[in-house]
Structures are given as C-alpha cells and as structure tokens.
Amino acid sequence: MNFVAQMKRASKQVATECSVLFASVPGLEVSALSEELCAILAIQSLAIEGDDFTGPNRVVAFRAAACEVTIELSETIRPRAAYFDALDWPLLHRTFPEVEDRLAKHMAQVHITVETEYDAIAGAGRIGLGATHYARAQLAGAVVTAICRLATPLAIHWKSCEMLFHPESFVAALDTDPVSAFVRATPFSSNREIDEVRLIGASTRGASEFLGTEAVLEEAPLPLDWVMATLSGFVSHCRDRGAYPPHLEKYLTETGDQIVVRHLAATPEIVEPHVSLEVCKAPAFGFDIASADFEDLRPPRRAVSWNGVERRSRPKSAKTFGRRGLR
Incomplete structure (x- = not known):
C-alpha cells in the first residue's frame, strides 16, 4: 500500500456522504445522469468509470473536479433509528411536515459518496481542508440535484449535519445559500x-x-x-x-x-x-x-400540559428542546 493510500485509510474525514430516499429503486440512465451533471457543473463531458452490480446493488462511479464519486442504488436501507438525530431536530416538523409519512414509504435509496484522495495530507498540513470539504459538498449537492431532476425522491438525508430535507427545499437551498443545506x-x-x-x-x-x-x-x-x-x-x-x-x-x-x-x-x-x-x-x-x-431574569415558564399526540412519539432517551450543546 503506497503512502497516499495509507494516509487516506488513516483519515477519518475523507468523504462526503448523503442519501436520496425513494419508495423503490429508480431506473436512472447513466447517459441522462451524465448529461444533467454536465449541465449543472458547466463541463463538456463526464467520464463514467464504472456501472456494475455488486450483489443486488447497482454502483455507478466517475471522477469530477478531482473527486471520486460513487453512486449506489440499493434496496438495503438504513433502519429508522439511524435517522434519530435528524428527526430530533426541533424545527423539522415546521420545515418538512410530511417527513414521517415519507419515511414510512422509504424502501430504497441512492447513496452518494464523494472522496478526495489528498484530504488526509491536506489535513496534516492544514492546507485548504475546509475548502476541500466544501468542494466535496458542492459536488455531492450537484449529484443530488441531477438525480432529483431524473426521478422523484421522498427526501434527502445529509449525513454530516444529520438533516432530512424536502427535495425541493434542498435543491432551492443549493441555488440560494448552499451552506444552509450543509450546516x-x-x-x-x-x-x-x-x-x-x-x-x-x-x-x-x-x-x-x-x-x-x-x-x-x-x-x-x-x-x-x-x-x-x-x-x-x-x-x-x-x-x-x-x-x-x-x-x-x-x-x-x-x-x-x-x-x-x-x-x-x-x-x-x-x-x-x-x-x-x-x-x-x-x-x-x-x-x-x-x-x-x-x-x-424572570423564572422559566411553567410547563404546559401537552402529550405530544400531534407530533411523533419520542423515545425516553430523546433530548428535550432547551439543552445547550452541539449534538
């Protein structure tokens, strides 16, 4: 294993990941996906390096903007518990009120992974690591936009900030303020x-x-x-x-x-x-x-009687709204 490969394996943050959730596996045409991405990225052509099946999962791979992009279409979905942090966001039901119904229909996903080969080296030297993360996030967002144009998803899950988005809201955020979609x-x-x-x-x-x-x-x-x-x-x-x-x-x-x-x-x-x-x-x-x-300061407001029926059921381990922290 060469030095770059060793550094890449040792790094804990070499990839940007997100998932596009579907009711069933979409029949994405590689040529159509390539055409949409070229239009979004304003490039002439896109070289698809692979379009194969790994077991039941279809995997499409290509390179763009010095990044390796892997798109995996699968019926193997994450359990609902994996979205706990996203569902626990206090304002989710204001911004995406139908999220519960859509998760119930979620039976397939398109998982997107964007990697850069020199992230570990850049991180060790503190050279443009933030810019590298942002470039990866933008490329992953472009892939999500292209997929949304070709098929109708249920939701978008952005892993780094543990957020569930309505597809239209996510694509709109990428056009107006990309950071709001990544943070x-x-x-x-x-x-x-x-x-x-x-x-x-x-x-x-x-x-x-x-x-x-x-x-x-x-x-x-x-x-x-x-x-x-x-x-x-x-x-x-x-x-x-x-x-x-x-x-x-x-x-x-x-x-x-x-x-x-x-x-x-x-x-x-x-x-x-x-x-x-x-x-x-x-x-x-x-x-x-x-x-x-x-x-x-006035004392805290007295808690009102509310059983939360109109909102999703919350496990006993869920943190209450009001705790100051970063998680």
Whole structure:
C-alpha cells in the first residue's frame, strides 16, 4: 500500500456522504445522469468509470473536479433509528411536515459518496481542508440535484449535519445559500425571560467541516427566526471569507446588529472547542445588552400540559428542546 493510500485509510474525514430516499429503486440512465451533471457543473463531458452490480446493488462511479464519486442504488436501507438525530431536530416538523409519512414509504435509496484522495495530507498540513470539504459538498449537492431532476425522491438525508430535507427545499437551498443545506442550526432555550421575552440561542452542526469548529449563538431575548437566520448568515459569511473572525472581534450584520465573537476551548456545557457569539445590539428589535437587565431574569415558564399526540412519539432517551450543546 503506497503512502497516499495509507494516509487516506488513516483519515477519518475523507468523504462526503448523503442519501436520496425513494419508495423503490429508480431506473436512472447513466447517459441522462451524465448529461444533467454536465449541465449543472458547466463541463463538456463526464467520464463514467464504472456501472456494475455488486450483489443486488447497482454502483455507478466517475471522477469530477478531482473527486471520486460513487453512486449506489440499493434496496438495503438504513433502519429508522439511524435517522434519530435528524428527526430530533426541533424545527423539522415546521420545515418538512410530511417527513414521517415519507419515511414510512422509504424502501430504497441512492447513496452518494464523494472522496478526495489528498484530504488526509491536506489535513496534516492544514492546507485548504475546509475548502476541500466544501468542494466535496458542492459536488455531492450537484449529484443530488441531477438525480432529483431524473426521478422523484421522498427526501434527502445529509449525513454530516444529520438533516432530512424536502427535495425541493434542498435543491432551492443549493441555488440560494448552499451552506444552509450543509450546516444545521438547532435552537435552544433555558425558558428564562427578560421583559416577557423568552431567551433563545442556537448552535450549529456541520460547520466544523468547513471552519474547524462549531458555532453557538448565546441566548438573547430575540425572535426565533432572527436567531436562526443570523447564525446561518454568520456561518455563510465565515465560509466565504475562509475563517471565523478573530477572538473578541465584532461581527456586524447588514441591518446594524452587533455580535461579539469569542473562541472558547470549553465551557461547563460544551466540552469541545467552539465559537461563541454574544449579541450586543439588534436595533430592529430594540435590544441593547448595555441596557438589558440580565440580573433580574424572570423564572422559566411553567410547563404546559401537552402529550405530544400531534407530533411523533419520542423515545425516553430523546433530548428535550432547551439543552445547550452541539449534538
């Protein structure tokens, strides 16, 4: 085994993986798939290196943008428990309300793996590893888009951020803000209040692939939609510039919001290194940390009686909404 092969085997992050879920195995024509990918990637031609069967599974392989792409069509699906983290995302049933019904119909999948040969070497030398991850993610997203144009899937599962997407929403996100499809933002709240406004924060999952560590927007008395949009916008901004802002630098949004960036090695609740964001000002909502009375917080809201019938049944091991963390 040569040195490159040894490094590739030793690396834990050499591939980007995602799955396109179907009710039955789609009859994808290689020529049509190649044509769609050429149009999406704006290239002249695509050399298909393999189109064979490994047992009952069909495997299509090709190279593009210095990456090795493997597409496996199979009736061997992951058990429902494998999607637990995705199903446990608090806002899933707002963004993808029919996800439960679609998972029940899921009987086949197209699994996509995108690998780059020199990821391990680049990682050891800290040379463009984030850019490599992003290039892989974009190529995997292009393959998903091509498949969606040729067949109608039930859902998209993006493994690095453990997220289930509606196919149309995923393809639209790739066109407008790709990072939002590759990085999941999860809200949390201690249920404490300032001036009868609940404190809400959010954390990322998947940002570490492009930026080295995850990010946490600390709790503030601001609307949920603003918190989610601001954290996603921050990650997209940092991905474009290639790194997080330095420690204690201020991140300013287009609407005049001011956020202090802190690089933390660990906190009592999050043991791994992460970037902590503290909102100082949000003019649109009249919030200014200098005038906020954080010392006299209202107690948490009293829990209401709710049996969760209208939502999916949650196992006893499921984490409750409100726990601050990166998982």
